[in-house]
Amino acid sequence: MAATTPPIDLQAAPNGDVDHPAMPRTPDEIARDAAACVRAGATLLHLHAFDDAGVESLAPGPVARVLRAVRAACPGIPVNLTTFAAIVPDPAERLRLVGSWTELPDLVAANQGEAGIDDVSELLARRGVGIEACVLSVDDVHTFLRRGGWSRFARLVVEPLEPGPADAVALAVEMEAALVARPVGLPELHHGVGAASWTIMRRAAARGHGIRTGLEDTTALEDGTPVTSNAELVAAAAEIARATRFS
Numbered sequence: 001m002a003a004t005t006p007p008i009d010l011q012a013a014p015n016g017d018v019d020h021p022a023m024p025r026t027p028d029e030i031a032r033d034a035a036a037c038v039r040a041g042a043t044l045l046h047l048h049a050f051d052d053a054g055v056e057s058l059a060p061g062p063v064a065r066v067l068r069a070v071r072a073a074c075p076g077i078p079v080n081l082t083t084f085a086a087i088v089p090d091p092a093e094r095l096r097l098v099g100s101w102t103e104l105p106d107l108v109a110a111n112q113g114e115a116g117i118d119d120v121s122e123l124l125a126r127r128g129v130g131i132e133a134c135v136l137s138v139d140d141v142h143t144f145l146r147r148g149g150w151s152r153f154a155r156l157v158v159e160p161l162e163p164g165p166a167d168a169v170a171l172a173v174e175m176e177a178a179l180v181a182r183p184v185g186l187p188e189l190h191h192g193v194g195a196a197s198w199t200i201m202r203r204a205a206a207r208g209h210g211i212r213t214g215l216e217d218t219t220a221l222e223d224g225t226p227v228t229s230n231a232e233l234v235a236a237a238a239e240i241a242r243a244t245r246f247s
Helices: 027-040 060-073 091-099 117-126 138-147 165-181 196-206 230-245
Strands: 010-012 044-047 079-082 107-111 130-135 155-158 188-190 210-213
Touching (some): 010 230, 044 060, 138 165
Parallel strands (some): 010 044, 079 107, 107 130, 188 210
């Protein structure tokens, strides 16, 4: 009988700063898309909110509308919301907006290399929101390790965002070497971008880490075939997760 390992998390990232006709922007579009991703195998959701003009937003209105819509469509599925500084570059304004949220996500993604991210994380943690510590470089890893207090985070997200598979793996190896030197005891989720996203997914799944896919990360399957939906990407990633579990 084939050996099994515990199931790994599969996070769907259906939207963001991406130009693709299938990328959802309105609350209803995001909710329908999220539900399709869950049916395809997603166990977690990572979302970006958009205002009425279709622009990414951290304002309380757009955030509340998308959270309510997605929770109605995907009951019981943890919802993670971005706090990406590129959406609101001024740290004080970002903190003000996040502090005014009337509807709270289950988790937020907190990029460790961004100015003001500790303030955002502390504010939301006090309100009961889980924090994912996201590292995008070796410098981010060292910053995260220096800060300590790792138990306050729900998960460590390792993001070697080099577009070429070989470069992405090389960066992942460097980041992991720094983490191995000081084990933080957190579950990990790894993802890449473009063609490299599939290489990073397979590598992470083989190590028992969570994985992520969606139009925010890539618009094509592993063989280069363009996709027409997020659910296609999630279904392909779910096969990787299943194959790893039963290998």
